[in-house]
Amino acid sequence: SAFQFNIVDNMFSLTVATMGAAAIFFFAARSLVAPKYRPALMVSGLVVAIACYHYFMIRLSWQSAFGYADGSFSPTGKGFNDFYRYADWILTVPLLMVELIAVMGLAKEVARPMLTKLVIAAALMIGLGYPGEITQDWTTLMVWGMLSTLPFLYILFILWVELGKSLATQPPSVRSLVSFARLLIVATWMFYPIAYGIRGDSLPGAIPGLIPEKSGLGVVGTQIGYAIADITAKAGFGLLIFFIARAKTESMTDEER
Amino acid sequence: SAFQFNIVDNMFSLTVATMGAAAIFFFAARSLVAPKYRPALMVSGLVVAIACYHYFMIRLSWQSAFGYADGSFSPTGKGFNDFYRYADWILTVPLLMVELIAVMGLAKEVARPMLTKLVIAAALMIGLGYPGEITQDWTTLMVWGMLSTLPFLYILFILWVELGKSLATQPPSVRSLVSFARLLIVATWMFYPIAYGIRGDSLPGAIPGLIPEKSGLGVVGTQIGYAIADITAKAGFGLLIFFIARAKTESMTDEER
Amino acid sequence: SAFQFNIVDNMFSLTVATMGAAAIFFFAARSLVAPKYRPALMVSGLVVAIACYHYFMIRLSWQSAFGYADGSFSPTGKGFNDFYRYADWILTVPLLMVELIAVMGLAKEVARPMLTKLVIAAALMIGLGYPGEITQDWTTLMVWGMLSTLPFLYILFILWVELGKSLATQPPSVRSLVSFARLLIVATWMFYPIAYGIRGDSLPGAIPGLIPEKSGLGVVGTQIGYAIADITAKAGFGLLIFFIARAKTESMTDEER
Amino acid sequence: SAFQFNIVDNMFSLTVATMGAAAIFFFAARSLVAPKYRPALMVSGLVVAIACYHYFMIRLSWQSAFGYADGSFSPTGKGFNDFYRYADWILTVPLLMVELIAVMGLAKEVARPMLTKLVIAAALMIGLGYPGEITQDWTTLMVWGMLSTLPFLYILFILWVELGKSLATQPPSVRSLVSFARLLIVATWMFYPIAYGIRGDSLPGAIPGLIPEKSGLGVVGTQIGYAIADITAKAGFGLLIFFIARAKTESMTDEER
Amino acid sequence: SAFQFNIVDNMFSLTVATMGAAAIFFFAARSLVAPKYRPALMVSGLVVAIACYHYFMIRLSWQSAFGYADGSFSPTGKGFNDFYRYADWILTVPLLMVELIAVMGLAKEVARPMLTKLVIAAALMIGLGYPGEITQDWTTLMVWGMLSTLPFLYILFILWVELGKSLATQPPSVRSLVSFARLLIVATWMFYPIAYGIRGDSLPGAIPGLIPEKSGLGVVGTQIGYAIADITAKAGFGLLIFFIARAKTESMTDEER
């Protein structure tokens, strides 16, 4: 329906603007932190810039997928829309890992292997989720979803534990921020499988068939869910990274160059 | 009517130009204040840049909503026009809070909780107002309007009190500016609910039904009201923030790097 | 007629180019004066940049207002053309005031109230003139014109007196420039009401009905008059401001940082 | 004819490219001379940038003036083409005067009055020439041409004499360059009235009627003549100004900052 | 088929985005390494920028080669698509050689002849491969492929041996990275002839005719194979070069300026 079309279109528009503004902010804010933490902000800026570009393409794809006759379908394959998002994730999720580890300031020997494991898990998670995203068969979606959830849980576990461990070594002003970072990651990342599940639930044969089939609600819910998740997990998270970098910068005034 | 179409179109055009000029000014003016206050100007520049972009889109949306046959309606849903504005607010109002608090130079322990409360209240205010903005039913509009007014009053109250308290700790040259800032915020923010009410008053069943229904005056009044409010609350306010930063910069000549 | 169309179109084109070139010059020339006077040049650059943008829009509006059949009229309302100019003035005239006062280097206590009075007078002058600009009735035009002339004279009076007073406190090399600035302001600003009157004189019922009605000469004269006035009052005046800043920079070699 | 159309079109294209390349060069070359002479290069860059923009418009105007049917005429008035060139001159000729006097490094008291006289003469020369440029009547063209030649000769005379006088005060390495500059100005400026005369000579009734009427040769010769003159008088001359600035920079190594 | 068209189109889109992001990263990351290694990063940035541009053109070419009627062919010659890739390689492969040798920090006398040999071999490899890429005849493809494989093996051999030799002279922290670089080059470069062979295998008469003819799988496999290879061999490799430069920078803290 037109309302559904518009609400998703608006959400995409808001996401483009937020990512763009965030990119300008992160790049400009590098001068507000110590040189040691500037790469973290640069990566953050890169993440939201990539997201801004992809959401711009996603919005174009959404607009060309539906003609105006009150939301009827036009020939562009809808599958195309979903690839842009996964292409975006496959670039930005590893970068988010890099960003977080960079601002922790961990020793190389700890950081490097952890980052490698996280990046591989991220690639697995995204790769295993894609077949489920483009299918219209509930069983397929569930199978791939579950496979994808394994590396997903692994990542969340590693991050939770490692961030917890690092709490002891962080300056006091930073501890609450790092603690909050842990919560934020888990909270925002939860949205992704939920959004994925919303779409699943609208397919024929879905087990808790709460969402009526063919109502479009599934698609709408998924797209909006992912957009909200992306804003919080990329721009919001980057902002938190900035606060952590800022706090650490202020607590190192003497040794700081 | 054509006159009404043009007057709103012109207002949007003026707003785009003002926001653009303001953005160039705030970004360039960072070099005129001490490093401590530059983030405030950068945020100010970001606010008007975001507003410039959104008003450009709002103007396009307005132009595509009306064909030329002396102002007759064409198929683009008018609801779309309003979302751009609320999308803009949801990004810029929190940033305005940040900007103000940044230039106050308050201690972190005071600033952080205050900012959190203000941002949450801002999100509530905007979120609660949107349903009323898109409805054509007067009762709905009034209900949501009143709900939205609660966080609105809360914000104004907090800002009034806190700015008042900070007067004692500010350098003398800044006090009158800060005092004026308090007044400006209240005066300009008043325009928003008034503009909202103008639209409400043109709906069927409005209680002080001062504005004739179906005359288009309601829509025209709302759009122009919001545009004037936005110019003063964003560009004008940012200019005031600049003056405060400038005054504080000049009063700190020795410790200043 | 085609000739009339072209002469105005050419004038607008020349104005766009002049304002653009002036903007590049003023922004680049900031490095040629002391830091104290750079804001004046930045504001000057902003003024001509805003004028360049508006004249570009004015030219587009002029071109779309007339189809080629030897200058026949096409549907775009001509009222639209005039708003761009007034929108431009409402932004640039206050900035011109700022620019002039900035380069005078007056003490804050003197500058601030004077600037406030001038800006309010400027807004009044422009606001009161607009109804007369868009009317086709001679009496209306004259009434609003006279109302607008009051703040107009007030501004000229204040500037003449204040600039005269400041002559005593300026370095010798600057005095002739400041003197010339006074003359320039009065001379160029005279063009505005004259151009306004030319249009008035072409309306039916004009008292010294020197300009034949319906000849288009009125419109042509007004547009060209305003364009010439704008070039001298913005680019020419900004150039003078530059010379004053340059002269003052050279006379302060020791204390200058 | 197609050949004539192409040869002029090619010439314009070459001019656009040359002016553009020259602009990049002059702006970049400012770092190669002492700060005292950088404004001269900046003005030079501005001159060729303005010329580049105008020739781009002139080329567009030329292309839209002739449809393809082997060079037949289409509705755009040809008068328009000529205005762009005069608009360009009215901005660039005064700037050329500024550029030359800036690189001479003359004392203010000498430079200022001389510049004023030259700029006024330049404006006269261009203003008096325009009516002759757009007319199709030989007598009119000759009359205005002769009137224009008066300030033209005045300018050449002043420059010749003053540059000659300054030879004594210039460092030795610069003298030959300044001498050459004198010759270059006279040589290139000669092209303008000659090109003007070529067009005149193709009109009915021309006294040495060397150019066949209606052959298009007149127009072609004029346009190409002006283009060559513009390249040498703006880009070539600017290059010479650069060499002079460079030579002077090298001869002032100690006092130079 | 539409699915095949989309999968290749998506891959190209992902490649454009990855190369673009990588370019921004490498150029910005120059400030994170010692001046001695910045040229290596600049070349890396240039490589991915060139690849980004070419893949953008490749994607346009792919989209214009197929009309929508479920993947039917439209008139643009498909040969054109392949040239863009080879044009890209002939610029980027030599640059990759330069990049690697630059970060090794070898002595000039060793670096120069080695680079010359590698660049010539690279040109041979690409030149000899092109005829095979554009042919539809299996025998031709195999012949040229084998010829191309000779310089290919030569390059891999030289790099393996030389990188191995340099291991002794590198700081300890860098050895594992250089070792990994060797492996990465061989692993990623293997993809190229494999992708080439996939296309070959789909032609009529292919010896291990594993890929059905006329199924489009050949083309799809080749394009995707090359895209993956390019991402790893250019962006991935450049990232490794960055890590090597970073590690070397950190191990030279004292002599480093």
Place this chain on the structure above:
Amino acid sequence: SAFQFNIVDNMFSLTVATMGAAAIFFFAARSLVAPKYRPALMVSGLVVAIACYHYFMIRLSWQSAFGYADGSFSPTGKGFNDFYRYADWILTVPLLMVELIAVMGLAKEVARPMLTKLVIAAALMIGLGYPGEITQDWTTLMVWGMLSTLPFLYILFILWVELGKSLATQPPSVRSLVSFARLLIVATWMFYPIAYGIRGDSLPGAIPGLIPEKSGLGVVGTQIGYAIADITAKAGFGLLIFFIARAKTESMTDEER
């Protein structure tokens, strides 16, 4: 034929990309050499930037000269295509002379007259060659070609001799590079008259009529020949200039600022 059209179109595309990449490189590489040699790199960057722009126009011209019906001719005069190239040469060849002499670091008294002679000879060579390039008559082509060859040989002779003489005064590390530069100039410049002759040989009446008339081979050979020549003579040569500047920079470490 389509194949011929494509091969030339591809060559032009490769040239645009190479020149663009080279421009970015030369401008960025200025920071890698001593200030004394930076102008040489700037001129080099300017040369390839101008070539990039012209080849972009040449490619557009080529594409608009041939409609798709398997390479049939459409109305744009082919003469236009050739002018772009000569326009490019008339700007870039003198700049190449400047570039070479700048990096030699010769004394002013030697450099200036030599440069003047070379630039005049270059202008002659290009001017005399153009009539032959646009003619379809073999005799005309030969006559102008021979006239053009005279200044061509003069330039090569002067460069060979002078570069040879300078070998003695250059630092040792540079001698082989300068020696190679001599060879490169002669080798690449040979391509130009050869390409010119290829076209000539395809005309009716050509003496060694090796190229069949009307086969298009002549045109194809010429265009590709010139493109290869341009890449080597501008980008390749500029790269060599860079190496020479780099070598000289390294041999002057102490006096170098």
